[in-house]
Amino acid sequence: AATFGLDKALEQLGLKEINSGTSTGSNNFGSGELIESYSPVDGSLIGKVKSTTKDDYEKVLNTATNAFLDWRSVPAPQRGEMVRQFGERLRELKEPLGKLVSYEMGKSYQEGLGEVQEMIDICDFAVGLSRQLHGLTMHSERPGHRMYEQYHPLGVVGIISAFNFPVAVWAWNTALAWISGDVCVWKPSEKTPLCGVACQNIIAYVLKQNNLPEGISCLINGDYKVGELMTNDKRVPLISATGSIRMGKIVAQAVAARLGKSLLELGGNNAIIVTPDADIKMTVIGAVFGAVGTAGQRCTSTRRLIIHESVYGNVKNAVVDAYKQLRIGNPLDENNHVGPLIDTDAAKIYTDALEKAKEEGGSVLVEGGVLSGDGYESGCYVKPAIVEADNSFNIVQEETFAPILYLLKYSGEVENAIAQQNGVVQGLSSAIMTNNLREAERFLSASGSDCGIANVNIGTSGAEIGGAFGGEKETGGGRESGSDAWKIYMRRQTNTINYTTELPLAQGIKFDL
Numbered sequence: 001a002a003t004f005g006l007d008k009a010l011e012q013l014g015l016k017e018i019n020s021g022t023s024t025g026s027n028n029f030g031s032g033e034l035i036e037s038y039s040p041v042d043g044s045l046i047g048k049v050k051s052t053t054k055d056d057y058e059k060v061l062n063t064a065t066n067a068f069l070d071w072r073s074v075p076a077p078q079r080g081e082m083v084r085q086f087g088e089r090l091r092e093l094k095e096p097l098g099k100l101v102s103y104e105m106g107k108s109y110q111e112g113l114g115e116v117q118e119m120i121d122i123c124d125f126a127v128g129l130s131r132q133l134h135g136l137t138m139h140s141e142r143p144g145h146r147m148y149e150q151y152h153p154l155g156v157v158g159i160i161s162a163f164n165f166p167v168a169v170w171a172w173n174t175a176l177a178w179i180s181g182d183v184c185v186w187k188p189s190e191k192t193p194l195c196g197v198a199c200q201n202i203i204a205y206v207l208k209q210n211n212l213p214e215g216i217s218c219l220i221n222g223d224y225k226v227g228e229l230m231t232n233d234k235r236v237p238l239i240s241a242t243g244s245i246r247m248g249k250i251v252a253q254a255v256a257a258r259l260g261k262s263l264l265e266l267g268g269n270n271a272i273i274v275t276p277d278a279d280i281k282m283t284v285i286g287a288v289f290g291a292v293g294t295a296g297q298r299c300t301s302t303r304r305l306i307i308h309e310s311v312y313g314n315v316k317n318a319v320v321d322a323y324k325q326l327r328i329g330n331p332l333d334e335n336n337h338v339g340p341l342i343d344t345d346a347a348k349i350y351t352d353a354l355e356k357a358k359e360e361g362g363s364v365l366v367e368g369g370v371l372s373g374d375g376y377e378s379g380c381y382v383k384p385a386i387v388e389a390d391n392s393f394n395i396v397q398e399e400t401f402a403p404i405l406y407l408l409k410y411s412g413e414v415e416n417a418i419a420q421q422n423g424v425v426q427g428l429s430s431a432i433m434t435n436n437l438r439e440a441e442r443f444l445s446a447s448g449s450d451c452g453i454a455n456v457n458i459g460t461s462g463a464e465i466g467g468a469f470g471g472e473k474e475t476g477g478g479r480e481s482g483s484d485a486w487k488i489y490m491r492r493q494t495n496t497i498n499y500t501t502e503l504p505l506a507q508g509i510k511f512d513l
């Protein structure tokens with residue numbers, strides 16, 4: 001960990017003590033078993049974090065609930081000022097936090113910095129929103145009456161996030177929740193607990209500077225059992241969960257059983273359609289970054305290329321050639337394109353998926369495999385693979401969180417490609433590469449892509465924070481981040497005010513006493 005300035009980064013993030021396993025950061029009442037965090041980069045132990053017991057959880061919830069009583073009455077623009085300072089602190093700590101993300105999760109340092117940039121961007125967005133959060137005014141059907149709606153803070157927001165975006169997804173939720181007047185309880189992935197503590201340290205510092213209650217941001221640690229304490233808890237009106245479809249179905253049912261709200265960001269099976277009018281050079285950049293970036297561990301990663309038969313050979317050769325240039329290795333070394341998978345279990349899932357693809361009749365164009373030897377000791381580095389396949393293969397229908405790209409062919413009109421693209425249970429991100437206006441508009445129309453994100457001449461990953469982020473079908477239907485995603489963090493109230501001396505009833509009903 002002495003290389004790439006990691007020691008200094010850990011120190012700047014207040015993780016020195018964590019390294020000896022003695023502290024779990026402020027606001028975490030952890031007294032349970034220690035969770036060990038091993039880096040997929042070099043297999044070494046980065047630190048240990050205490051997990052949250054049931055008793056600890058009760059303390060956290062009390063702290064959060066009490067903080068909400070104060071925070072909900074702070075004017076929204078003042079809540080925005082806290083979020084502005086949080087964004088400033090993130091600017092100061094962008095490099096160390098980006099480094100920790102890269103080291104604990106395994107994505108490239110550039111992508112680690114990009115993730116922190118997303119946090120900064122959502123803070124800026126939320127600061128502006130804190131002076132808006134507006135409802136509508138309506139005309140009452142009754143004389144001398146006024147009708148309008150307003151948005152009030154909701155309460156405690158529970159956030160369950162995944163290892164692949166160990167810091168940004170938290171910030172997308174918290175920045176909006178905080179300006180909305182909510183307080184947050186976060187359970188980061190048990191695979192990236194130090195990212196959780198680092199973020200908690202950053203916000204705890206900002207809250208302290210402002211004499212605000214620490215319970216505005218709480219951290220709990222552990223596996224799904226700790227998450228279940230929140231999903232089953234009536235005191236948590238909203239659960240925002242990012243992860244697999246399997247996890248999402250369990251969370252959704254638990255939250256629905258108590259009629260809570262859930263915001264789900266689940267799996268994707270994202271495709272790029274490549275039409276005869278595609279710009280091949282742009283297609284290659286979009287497809288390769290989409291497929292191998294973050295080692296294929298984004299929910300927006302490109303998993304399928306649906307290529308028109310007339311350009312199939314050209315596109316295939318260009319993509320295969322590009323894969324030959326890829327350098328796989330330590331993600332903190334900026335010469336490398338592709339880092340490790342999160343752990344050896346993920347490497348096994350990747351190998352199994354390649355086997356299944358072959359069994360179902362796929363033909364391998366770029367051979368995969370787990371790397372070993374110098375620099376690859378962690379056992380988590382794998383070769384990005386390309387397989388010619390068919391959309392009907394069971395394995396193609398699944399999301400495998402690894403750099404495996406399936407090439408699929410279509411003939412005839414773009415509708416045939418759209419049918420393949422929509423022919424999966426997931427509905428997160430989609431893209432078309434074309435210079436043909438008619439094809440592009442058909443792809444974006446009501447009978448086009450059924451995904452939450454549909455791009456033209458851009459790949460499937462790398463969404464900006466200004467748009468609402470999320471997807472349809474088994475992706476879960478939630479929307480986070482930009483546009484009007486803030487509304488789910490607030491409760492809407494319709495107000496009708498009568499300023500006359502009469503009490504007329506709506507719908508013209510007569511009720512004489």
Ligand code: UN1
Binds near residue numbers: 242298461464
């Ligand atoms: C995720 O993979 O969970 O669009 C989020 C993107 C990023 C977010 C991905 N802005 O690739």
